[in-house]
Amino acid sequence: MPIRLDTTAADFDARFAALLTMKREDAPDVDEAVAAILADVRDRGDAALVELTARFDRLELTADTVRISPAEIAEAAAAVPADRRAALELAAARIRAYHDRQLPEDAEWTDETGATLGWRWTPVDAAGLYVPGGLASYPSSVLMNAIPARVAGVGRLVMCVPAPDGQIDPLVLLAAQIAGIDEVYRIGGAQAVGAMAYGTATIAPVDVITGPGNAYVAAAKRRVFGRVGIDMIAGPSEVLILADGDNDPDWLALDLLAQAEHDASAQSILITDDAALGDAVAQAVERRIPQLSRADIAGASWRDFGAIVVVRDLDEAADLANRIAAEHLELAVADPQALAAKVRHAGAIFLGRWTPEAVGDYVGGPNHVLPTARSARFSSGLSVLDFLKRTTLATMTPDALGAIGPAAVTLAEAERLEAHGLSVAARLEKLNR
Amino acid sequence: MPIRLDTTAADFDARFAALLTMKREDAPDVDEAVAAILADVRDRGDAALVELTARFDRLELTADTVRISPAEIAEAAAAVPADRRAALELAAARIRAYHDRQLPEDAEWTDETGATLGWRWTPVDAAGLYVPGGLASYPSSVLMNAIPARVAGVGRLVMCVPAPDGQIDPLVLLAAQIAGIDEVYRIGGAQAVGAMAYGTATIAPVDVITGPGNAYVAAAKRRVFGRVGIDMIAGPSEVLILADGDNDPDWLALDLLAQAEHDASAQSILITDDAALGDAVAQAVERRIPQLSRADIAGASWRDFGAIVVVRDLDEAADLANRIAAEHLELAVADPQALAAKVRHAGAIFLGRWTPEAVGDYVGGPNHVLPTARSARFSSGLSVLDFLKRTTLATMTPDALGAIGPAAVTLAEAERLEAHGLSVAARLEKLNR
Numbered sequence: 001m002p003i004r005l006d007t008t009a010a011d012f013d014a015r016f017a018a019l020l021t022m023k024r025e026d027a028p029d030v031d032e033a034v035a036a037i038l039a040d041v042r043d044r045g046d047a048a049l050v051e052l053t054a055r056f057d058r059l060e061l062t063a064d065t066v067r068i069s070p071a072e073i074a075e076a077a078a079a080v081p082a083d084r085r086a087a088l089e090l091a092a093a094r095i096r097a098y099h100d101r102q103l104p105e106d107a108e109w110t111d112e113t114g115a116t117l118g119w120r121w122t123p124v125d126a127a128g129l130y131v132p133g134g135l136a137s138y139p140s141s142v143l144m145n146a147i148p149a150r151v152a153g154v155g156r157l158v159m160c161v162p163a164p165d166g167q168i169d170p171l172v173l174l175a176a177q178i179a180g181i182d183e184v185y186r187i188g189g190a191q192a193v194g195a196m197a198y199g200t201a202t203i204a205p206v207d208v209i210t211g212p213g214n215a216y217v218a219a220a221k222r223r224v225f226g227r228v229g230i231d232m233i234a235g236p237s238e239v240l241i242l243a244d245g246d247n248d249p250d251w252l253a254l255d256l257l258a259q260a261e262h263d264a265s266a267q268s269i270l271i272t273d274d275a276a277l278g279d280a281v282a283q284a285v286e287r288r289i290p291q292l293s294r295a296d297i298a299g300a301s302w303r304d305f306g307a308i309v310v311v312r313d314l315d316e317a318a319d320l321a322n323r324i325a326a327e328h329l330e331l332a333v334a335d336p337q338a339l340a341a342k343v344r345h346a347g348a349i350f351l352g353r354w355t356p357e358a359v360g361d362y363v364g365g366p367n368h369v370l371p372t373a374r375s376a377r378f379s380s381g382l383s384v385l386d387f388l389k390r391t392t393l394a395t396m397t398p399d400a401l402g403a404i405g406p407a408a409v410t411l412a413e414a415e416r417l418e419a420h421g422l423s424v425a426a427r428l429e430k431l432n433r
Numbered sequence: 434m435p436i437r438l439d440t441t442a443a444d445f446d447a448r449f450a451a452l453l454t455m456k457r458e459d460a461p462d463v464d465e466a467v468a469a470i471l472a473d474v475r476d477r478g479d480a481a482l483v484e485l486t487a488r489f490d491r492l493e494l495t496a497d498t499v500r501i502s503p504a505e506i507a508e509a510a511a512a513v514p515a516d517r518r519a520a521l522e523l524a525a526a527r528i529r530a531y532h533d534r535q536l537p538e539d540a541e542w543t544d545e546t547g548a549t550l551g552w553r554w555t556p557v558d559a560a561g562l563y564v565p566g567g568l569a570s571y572p573s574s575v576l577m578n579a580i581p582a583r584v585a586g587v588g589r590l591v592m593c594v595p596a597p598d599g600q601i602d603p604l605v606l607l608a609a610q611i612a613g614i615d616e617v618y619r620i621g622g623a624q625a626v627g628a629m630a631y632g633t634a635t636i637a638p639v640d641v642i643t644g645p646g647n648a649y650v651a652a653a654k655r656r657v658f659g660r661v662g663i664d665m666i667a668g669p670s671e672v673l674i675l676a677d678g679d680n681d682p683d684w685l686a687l688d689l690l691a692q693a694e695h696d697a698s699a700q701s702i703l704i705t706d707d708a709a710l711g712d713a714v715a716q717a718v719e720r721r722i723p724q725l726s727r728a729d730i731a732g733a734s735w736r737d738f739g740a741i742v743v744v745r746d747l748d749e750a751a752d753l754a755n756r757i758a759a760e761h762l763e764l765a766v767a768d769p770q771a772l773a774a775k776v777r778h779a780g781a782i783f784l785g786r787w788t789p790e791a792v793g794d795y796v797g798g799p800n801h802v803l804p805t806a807r808s809a810r811f812s813s814g815l816s817v818l819d820f821l822k823r824t825t826l827a828t829m830t831p832d833a834l835g836a837i838g839p840a841a842v843t844l845a846e847a848e849r850l851e852a853h854g855l856s857v858a859a860r861l862e863k864l865n866r
Contacts, residue, residue, distance in 0.1 A: 101540055254855045358845060359829060392782070397787060
């Protein structure tokens with residue numbers, strides 16, 4: 001049974017705090033194994049990749065077959081049914097259009113001293129995208145990771161996807177083709193992360209690695225962070241729905257189950273100011289679960305982590321939403337704009353009854369790689385900015401240095417950094433001569 | 434003796450590669466000790482802080498004296514000489530003016546399907562700034578970390594600074610006052626990072642922790658990353674100067690030494706197309722070192738990690754600069770704009786002979802917290818964005834869902850996420866009835 005809370009109950013605060021801190025994942029401690037794999041790939045390169053792939057994916061590769069050739073990709077892509085290709089192309093076009101608008105502007109201005117200041121954005125040279133294999137191999141994630149990189153102007157885009165027993169989802173390869181990925185390799189796990197971070201004879205190193213993965217991939221990304229940039233370490237998915245009484249309970253039940261079916265550790269929460277709607281949604285969920293092909297997963301998630309919270313009013317709902325800081329937030333209310341204005345922390349907001357979260361997973365346009373586990377308090381979903389970096393610019397004139405240089409000398413002396421002060425003072429001397 | 438390279442030498446590629454990968458730091462492995470400190474602070478809160486501060490800083494605190502009161506700050510600040518106060522205020526005003534321009538814009542638009550899309554930036558609720566104690570306690574860093582947070586609109590700004598034997602630099606407290614920090618605590622090390630990340634009875638937790646620190650602080654930041662946001666794990670400082678022949682060798686020598694004096698692990702590199710200038714700068718450095726109060730540090734840095742590289746022309750210099758991806762890049766050339774346009778990777782660029790890097794450390798305006806150790810390939814200096822996060826927004830209308838929903842259903846089916854598809858399909862059914 002999902003958790004049922006009511007803000008008018010005496011023990012609400014304690015029970016809500018418990019909901020916020022409940023542990024949903026027992027991440028296995030694979031850090032030592034991952035450290036060994038990374039060291040092996042760094043030291044032995046392709047030879048390590050071939051051995052590790054034979055061991056973990058039961059696939060015999062050579063340095064020549066680590067890469068999936070463009071011909072193989074084209075062949076697999078050609079076999080995808082037309083409706084699926086069209087859907088992927090629509091998704092790609094919409095994701096591209098949304099992310100195009102995220103390109104930040106350079107700036108340059110001259111201030112009152114005559115100093116010219118500003119900054120400039122440039123893309124990283126190369127980005128690597130990790131795509132999980134097997135059941136969690138999602139073509140939509142290929143688009144969501146690759147398109148922002150392409151929009152940012154990244155020169156070289158690499159993708160690694162494991163091929164357990166040689167199998168790769170053709171739709172993933174089509175997505176790679178549509179997104180314009182330059183190189184695709186059939187390797188996975190920590191060894192793929194290591195190959196992209198350190199490089200091998202076959203795979204040149206990249207500057208940023210993004211994409212979801214299992215515990216090994218997550219631990220490997222954490223370890224190579226600093227040598228390369230990484231996106232984030234994602235936890236299990238979450239949805240929070242704020243709903244008034246005027247909703248179809250079945251729609252909301254399906255929205256809750258769309259998260260629950262991802263993973264037994266996923267979490268779906270409904271907050272409503274209408275207790276009767278809460279009951280109706282709970283019943284609709286129970287009715288729907290047995291009909292789902294993933295009934296086991298969705299049922300376990302809902303039973304262990306699902307929650308329905310009844311609040312006095314929607315202001316209270318917004319307060320709770322800010323404490324939850326959900327990855328996905330649906331606002332199924334009469335005035336979703338007004339409610340959205342009260343939400344400070346959420347990865348993505350889906351406004352109104354006609355915006356199921358699942359539309360955002362595929363074709364809405366915004367990115368579906370979003371901060372989990374309350375990290376929307378301080379972090380953002382994947383964007384073009386993850387593939388860009390900013391260089392600050394400053395140009396002093398003699399006059400500008402004359403105006404502000406003396407303060408720099410004073411502060412350098414205060415910080416006992418003598419050469420700092422002298423480097424400015426030497427120029428000021430010439431000015432004053 | 435610093436390294437001397439010439440791009441026309443037969444062994445240049447190998448020697449330059451060695452320069453790029455040379456290890457400058459032997460970071461002590463304090464991870465286990467840090468894990469224990471963090472667990473202790475999480476479990477025992479203020480009691481752990483008091484004990485750890487007595488042990489590491491030889492300072493007896495109680496829960497009541499952990500915080501430095503506004504009266505104490507005001508008293509310390511009032512004792513700072515007027516010229517230093519004026520210099521800090523000028524620095525603060527210039528940093529604020531620069532960072533004000535970094536505030537990103539929200540966006541909202543309606544596309545051809547009728548879907549309204551966009552995003553919104555919001556500040557984190559609370560940020561914590563770590564300031565090292567002792568010799569590395571820099572008031573300029575207080576401004577560089579706190580002002581972007583304040584500009585971002587962060588509601589609560591916390592600072593932790595250790596007070597070894599009870600001592601704190603009054604200028605640091607004045608900087609905290611000028612920057613508008615709300616709460617200052619006299620604790621340091623991993624225990625301060627733990628207190629800000631987990632919270633104690635006295636110190637409420639924050640959402641983002643920034644600021645430099647020793648190996649303990651760096652390891653603690655790495656460990657709490659995910660629970661809170663962090664800025665970056667900074668390595669030793671670096672400067673790269675690209676210079677043509679028309680420079681005063683003494684100015685460039687002082688610029689090189691301004692980095693070298695930070696830390697024996699700092700690195701200063703000069704690349705020039707004029708071998709005679711390279712020689713003259715090398716001589717000027719040797720002449721200057723013994724005059725410096727930090728001659729030992731600056732001398733060790735220059736001897737162990739300093740380098741002078743002679744190139745055929747400035748295009749070659751730009752190529753090498755992109756491979757080095759320096760934290761600080763000075764362009765002491767006749768046309769610095771043209772050369773800057775060829776540089777893709779650098780934390781901050783200082784253009785022209787009148788822009789010594791040290792002016793940027795204090796009063797230029799741009800942030801002095803910048804990516805080290807070649808991480809300018811993929812990351813940026815500290816900015817207002819580090820204290821903001823982006824929430825994506827999507828609003829579908831029935832028409833918009835009718836237009837793009839079927840593609841979402843197709844992709845959900847392809848990914849075997851049945852409830853995803855049903856949540857969209859249920860709404861489409863109502864449309865089609």
